[in-house]
Amino acid sequence: MAKQLRVQVWNPAGKHRVVSTKPMPGTRWIGLLTAAGCRVEVCTENKTILSVEDIRSLIGTQCDGVIGQLTEDWGEELFAALRKAGGHAFSNMAVGYNNVDVDAATRNGISVGNTPGVLTETTAELAAALTLAAARRVVEADDFMRAGKYEGWIPTLFVGNLLKGQTVGVVGAGRIGAAYARMMIEGFKMNLIYYDLYQSTRLENYVTAYGEFLKSRREVPVTWKRATTVEEVLGEADVVSLHPVLDKTTYHLINKERLALMKKEAILVNASRGPVIDEAALVEHLKENPMFRVGLDVFEDEPHMKPGLEKLPNAVVVPHIASASKWTREGMATLAALNVAAKIKGYPVWHDSNNVEPFLDENSTPPLACPSIVNSKALGLRIGGKPESKL
Numbered sequence: 001m002a003k004q005l006r007v008q009v010w011n012p013a014g015k016h017r018v019v020s021t022k023p024m025p026g027t028r029w030i031g032l033l034t035a036a037g038c039r040v041e042v043c044t045e046n047k048t049i050l051s052v053e054d055i056r057s058l059i060g061t062q063c064d065g066v067i068g069q070l071t072e073d074w075g076e077e078l079f080a081a082l083r084k085a086g087g088h089a090f091s092n093m094a095v096g097y098n099n100v101d102v103d104a105a106t107r108n109g110i111s112v113g114n115t116p117g118v119l120t121e122t123t124a125e126l127a128a129a130l131t132l133a134a135a136r137r138v139v140e141a142d143d144f145m146r147a148g149k150y151e152g153w154i155p156t157l158f159v160g161n162l163l164k165g166q167t168v169g170v171v172g173a174g175r176i177g178a179a180y181a182r183m184m185i186e187g188f189k190m191n192l193i194y195y196d197l198y199q200s201t202r203l204e205n206y207v208t209a210y211g212e213f214l215k216s217r218r219e220v221p222v223t224w225k226r227a228t229t230v231e232e233v234l235g236e237a238d239v240v241s242l243h244p245v246l247d248k249t250t251y252h253l254i255n256k257e258r259l260a261l262m263k264k265e266a267i268l269v270n271a272s273r274g275p276v277i278d279e280a281a282l283v284e285h286l287k288e289n290p291m292f293r294v295g296l297d298v299f300e301d302e303p304h305m306k307p308g309l310e311k312l313p314n315a316v317v318v319p320h321i322a323s324a325s326k327w328t329r330e331g332m333a334t335l336a337a338l339n340v341a342a343k344i345k346g347y348p349v350w351h352d353s354n355n356v357e358p359f360l361d362e363n364s365t366p367p368l369a370c371p372s373i374v375n376s377k378a379l380g381l382r383i384g385g386k387p388e389s390k391l
């Protein structure tokens with residue numbers, strides 16, 4: 001028998017019971033759910049990652065919808081439990097949903113929401129921060145300073161890499177990858193090489209236009225190239241940043257053999273998902289190539305690092321904080337809550353999950369729609385959405 005977990009209840013008399021497995025930033029999301037007639041139960045148990053058993057006990061015998069987290073294992077067991085409890089709406093508070101078995105949700109008639117767009121710039125900025133920290137050895141230098149080792153300026157102290165005029169490689173040029181590319185190109189005048197299953201004409205046009213602008217100012221123009229293989233990016237780029245989804249095609253995309261193709265002094269950044277890199281192979285590569293540097297936001301066995309990584313000065317490591325800006329986290333909570341509330345109310349799915357702005361303006365009421373449902377087609381859900389109507 002699972003232990004009863006602590007919950008905080010909002011709008012106890014609400015008609016529809018919605019559970020959030022974690023407290024989420026801001027209060028707008030709670031207001032939107034209660035305005036939609038939901039009783040909201042927020043799990044406040046002091047436990048970082050809830051088990052499947054914990055979540056089953058939160059779902060209980062009657063539950064209309066759940067907002068879950070990317071650390072949780074949402075598979076057949078939980079979706080069957082939610083269906084049995086009368087539920088038909090789930091949303092991850094994340095854009096990535098590799099923790100969710102979408103087919104199992106569909107089999108159980110449950111919609112799966114995610115939170116695209118609101119974290120694009122925030123995540124790209126952290127990838128840029130990791131790139132700079134690795135290129136200019138910021139963390140090593142900070143450690144050195146705090147340890148009282150600085151005795152005065154010398155020409156050889158913490159020499160790193162200049163980004164200007166170098167080539168940035170992006171693997172996965174979707175929303176976040178393209179935003180990161182633009183930051184590195186505009187900020188540091190880097191040339192672009194990218195690899196994605198799809199052509200990013202918008203990104204290509206953007207770089208072309210920026211190159212023309214630079215030319216008009218008599219500056220060296222930036223260039224772009226779409227690679228036909230990931231190997232081409234790894235061989236040519238001075239900085240490689242990974243932004244694909246995690247699925248079977250990207251698991252261990254960066255392995256021992258592909259690391260060996262990279263320049264000895266290259267920088268590798270990962271703010272996508274840990275298993276995109278074979279982390280044990282990366283540890284060996286970093287040991288053998290001290291001038292090769294990485295910036296990692298995500299890890300293969302999160303929250304753990306592969307043995308040895310913690311000792312390597314050529315690795316900058318942060319705990320999955322790429323989406324951690326106040327605006328983004330509150331926006332993620334809002335989108336997740338609306339994915340659940342609008343489904344419970346029977347509203348359609350928003351027609352353009354790449355443009356969720358209308359849901360994020362705190363001063364206006366959101367459209368009558370679920371912002372983003374990844375199995376909308378499989379469930380045969382209506383597409384639509386009408387702005388400026390009250391939920």
Ligand SMILES: NC(=O)C1=CN([C@@H]2O[C@H](COP(=O)(O)OP(=O)(O)OC[C@H]3O[C@@H](n4cnc5c(N)ncnc54)[C@H](O)[C@@H]3O)[C@@H](O)[C@H]2O)C=CC1
Nearest residue numbers: 096123172173174175176196197244245249271272322323
């Ligand atoms: N570290 C963090 O805190 C965060 C991590 N993420 C991760 O970033 C991922 C990307 O997010 P978005 O850019 O919003 O998604 P997106 O769907 O716009 O972009 C993903 C891109 O990956 C490409 N792709 C898929 N398979 C590929 C392959 N085998 N090789 C190369 N490219 C491939 C897709 O075609 C697409 O363009 C999420 O799925 C999530 O896992 C997202 C937000 C925050």
Ligand SMILES: O=C(O)C(=O)CO
Nearest residue numbers: 093094095096322323
């Ligand atoms: O949205 C995601 O996929 C995240 O990793 C959140 O940080």
